[in-house]
Amino acid sequence: MENDKELKPISIKELESFNTPKVWEVECFLHSFNSLWPITGWVSVEHLSESIIVKSELQTLIELCCDRCSQQFEHKLFCNTEELIRISTKNNKKSHYTQMESSHELAELNESLDSSSNFDPERWIFEHVNLELPISKHCGEKCPMxxxxxxxxxxxxxxxxxxxxxxxxxxxxxxxxxxxxxxxxxxx
Known part of the structure; x- marks a missing residue:
């Protein structure tokens, strides 16, 4: 495993050349995501034949506004995710994926990246941490409301x-x- 602390994008072609997953140690604040603590943990990405698999274990502390009483409260946010991302090329857009339509594999491939593009770990973290935000925000049993x-x-x-x-x-x-x-x- 190759570890990196900087969340620099990496090309899909470069990922393909690694024999082991690329791992980023994460301890940072994201510009477009407000948190009280830095986001900490790790993200790894591994190139498979026609897809990449991204795994993460991340956590941070955020401040939310209670939907009931409008008071601010702290919430520990966890993002333990595994995602399979399709790699699109001109050659495999139709052939392989038409064969996969009936299989369960296709259902797992929700996202896709072009083979000539980059995987951006910072953007991926931003998207997935936002997906973990609670829909209903309640400060708990001690809420005045x-x-x-x-x-x-x-x-x-x-x-x-x-x-x-x-x-x-x-x-x-x-x-x-x-x-x-x-x-x-x-x-x-």
């Missing part, structure tokens, strides 16, 4: 015949109280 948000009403059964919906929380959401106060003060 955690107890005020109810997604499904609880149902109790009385006399074992008809279910009745009951309010779990009698107190209103404090955000609604603020909105009602504003509405009362500013609307005629």
């Amino acid at each position: 955690h107890s005020h948000i109810e997604f499904t009403p609880k149902t109790t059964i009385t006399n074992k015949t008809q279910p009745q919906k009951t309010n779990v929380k009698d107190s209103a959401d404090p955000r609604l109280a603020i909105l009602k106060k504003l509405q009362k003060n500013y609307l005629p």
